[in-house]
Amino acid sequence: MFIELIDGLRCTADHPSICLVAAIFEREERRVIEGTVGCPTCKLEYPIHGGVVSFGAGPQTGSATESDDLLDPDGALRVGAFLAVTEGITIALVGKWGRYAPAVADLVGLRAFAINPSETVIESERVGVLRSDNRLPFKAGSLRGVAIDGSGWLDADVAQSTHALAAGGRLVAPVSTAVPEDIEEIARDDTYWVGEKRGALVTLHRR
Numbered sequence: 001m002f003i004e005l006i007d008g009l010r011c012t013a014d015h016p017s018i019c020l021v022a023a024i025f026e027r028e029e030r031r032v033i034e035g036t037v038g039c040p041t042c043k044l045e046y047p048i049h050g051g052v053v054s055f056g057a058g059p060q061t062g063s064a065t066e067s068d069d070l071l072d073p074d075g076a077l078r079v080g081a082f083l084a085v086t087e088g089i090t091i092a093l094v095g096k097w098g099r100y101a102p103a104v105a106d107l108v109g110l111r112a113f114a115i116n117p118s119e120t121v122i123e124s125e126r127v128g129v130l131r132s133d134n135r136l137p138f139k140a141g142s143l144r145g146v147a148i149d150g151s152g153w154l155d156a157d158v159a160q161s162t163h164a165l166a167a168g169g170r171l172v173a174p175v176s177t178a179v180p181e182d183i184e185e186i187a188r189d190d191t192y193w194v195g196e197k198r199g200a201l202v203t204l205h206r207r
Contacts, residue, residue: 001051003030005111005128008090008142011039011046012055012135020046031123046137051123056133076103082194083145083170085110092136092164093117095149097172101127113138116151138164147172167199 010017026034035048090111098117105112105126113128114121134157143164159180183195
């Protein structure tokens, strides 16, 4: 993973988040191939192997045939439309959605993280690959879009993931998953719903 992408990662333990500290064992220019990222708060360390940062084992990478339900030529455009992507933002694509990370990043000019992708995803300056046990290891409010497939995420996992979304950011999840309280549903089909994170309420004072 490229150093610039590591800067946005955070520990997944339940405590106030601060920047992780990277120890680099092997690198190619700005790409970290082997190393660790450690949390100064709880002292947990997360390995980097082959450029992939592991915040947990996550499900095993599947074969191409297992992701046929999302293998279509318009997949990148579809996830881009779901998340209303624009240039310069950062998004996270979980499971089978992760295969579209490179195409969406190139199409729009954004940063995309593939989390527990169902097939091999090639890293770049705009694309990072992570393994995680159903938690998003990102700074609060740092993402403008998150797409989650049906690979074992419980309602509580999806609800917890909204911490990483900025106000107005979009979340895509399977229809079998409950819509979190801080998400307003804006669209739904037979497979997925799309929601938008509500902004903080502002108290108005009369003068």
